[in-house]
Amino acid sequence: MEKHDKIIELLEKDFKTADEQKYLDNIVQSDKDSARLIAVYNSLKINIPNAVHLNTEMIGDFILYENGELPDDEIIPALADKIKLHLKNCLICNEEYHTLQKEYDDVRSHLEKTIKEPEKPYESKSLITAFTMKNFSTFRYAFTTMAVFAVIYFGLYTVSSITTPGYNKNIFSVNDDGFFVTRGRTSVTFQKGLDAAENGNYDEALKYIEEDIKAHSGESSIFYSYFTIGLTYLKSAEKDFLGLFPYYDDGKVNLAIKNLYISIEKNSSGNYDNLKLDAHYYLGRAYLLLENYGKAKEELNIVISSKGKFYNEAIDLIELAEMN
Numbered sequence: 001m002e003k004h005d006k007i008i009e010l011l012e013k014d015f016k017t018a019d020e021q022k023y024l025d026n027i028v029q030s031d032k033d034s035a036r037l038i039a040v041y042n043s044l045k046i047n048i049p050n051a052v053h054l055n056t057e058m059i060g061d062f063i064l065y066e067n068g069e070l071p072d073d074e075i076i077p078a079l080a081d082k083i084k085l086h087l088k089n090c091l092i093c094n095e096e097y098h099t100l101q102k103e104y105d106d107v108r109s110h111l112e113k114t115i116k117e118p119e120k121p122y123e124s125k126s127l128i129t130a131f132t133m134k135n136f137s138t139f140r141y142a143f144t145t146m147a148v149f150a151v152i153y154f155g156l157y158t159v160s161s162i163t164t165p166g167y168n169k170n171i172f173s174v175n176d177d178g179f180f181v182t183r184g185r186t187s188v189t190f191q192k193g194l195d196a197a198e199n200g201n202y203d204e205a206l207k208y209i210e211e212d213i214k215a216h217s218g219e220s221s222i223f224y225s226y227f228t229i230g231l232t233y234l235k236s237a238e239k240d241f242l243g244l245f246p247y248y249d250d251g252k253v254n255l256a257i258k259n260l261y262i263s264i265e266k267n268s269s270g271n272y273d274n275l276k277l278d279a280h281y282y283l284g285r286a287y288l289l290l291e292n293y294g295k296a297k298e299e300l301n302i303v304i305s306s307k308g309k310f311y312n313e314a315i316d317l318i319e320l321a322e323m324n
Contacts, residue, residue: 006271007034007037008079010024024038037078054093056096059083059087059100061076063100063101078186080186081191185212185219185221185222189208189209189212193208193209194228196208197235202232202235203236206233206236209229223264223272224263226260226266227259227260230260230282231256232256234282236252250290253286256282261283263279264280273306277302280302281309281310284297284317287299300318304318
């Protein structure tokens with residue numbers, strides 16, 4: 001499994017050294033499973049979701065994997081999160097997925113010989129027929145009240161935009177869509193944790209990932225779990241008032257910091273330095289939330305000096321912090 005992790009790590013790099021490219025070229029020629037992994041990965045590039053589509057066999061294997069019925073296969077589990085993200089972004093593949101899923105459900109239902117009588121939907125009278133001219137004044141009053149609230153909300157939005165420091169906004173921006181997509185672990189509890197986090201069920205996500213850590217603490221890739229649990233604490237720390245005036249739970253921010261440091265400590269093989277730099281970036285953001293500008297700059301400067309993925313963001317954050 002570690003060999004596949006290393007291959008994915010290299011494939012995700014924008015710039016590869018000559019030795020790294022040679023390693024990939026050689027492994028394609030010598031290892032059929034690795035060659036298949038590279039081919040599948042290249043078909044899942046999210047920046048061109050509509051240009052390359054998954055074949056029916058791959059989608060079928062993914063459905064079997066989701067239902068716990070995939071034969072002994074390491075490729076689909078290793079790329080399950082990326083397949084899921086591709087299906088989310090590609091309409092054609094998504095339709096094929098739902099078609100195959102329905103066929104799978106039909107076959108399974110037939111084999112189990114389970115017959116369920118459809119429940120009759122609850123029949124209710126249309127609310128429109130109940131709305132008469134007698135209610136018009138009430139409706140008009142409600143509409144006026146909503147308009148007043150809209151004006152007040154716009155004013156609060158303006159104040160919130162001015163008073164909220166720039167480094168407290170958009171910790172996980174639209175460019176980080178799918179930030180819980182982590183390819184390093186394929187245990188059942190870890191995948192359940194990722195699914196819960198993607199759906200915003202952070203308490204459930206924390207429970208599953210903590211279970212993963214307890215059950216597999218000795219595995220070399222366990223740093224992925226600590227990294228993910230750190231991001232989950234950071235994401236769940238965000239609070240607001242009606243979508244305005246964001247603030248953060250200091251306790252959860254400190255837990256995020258603790259787990260991100262553990263992730264860095266356990267990520268010692270030298271093969272996953274990109275993830276280590278991502279952890280330093282989120283540590284910088286966490287320290288900014290606590291207004292510990294010295295530690296924030298220290299972490300962000302590590303990202304800058306090593307030219308990590310968040311290089312430009314780290315520069316901008318340091319500039320914003322120095323303005324406050």
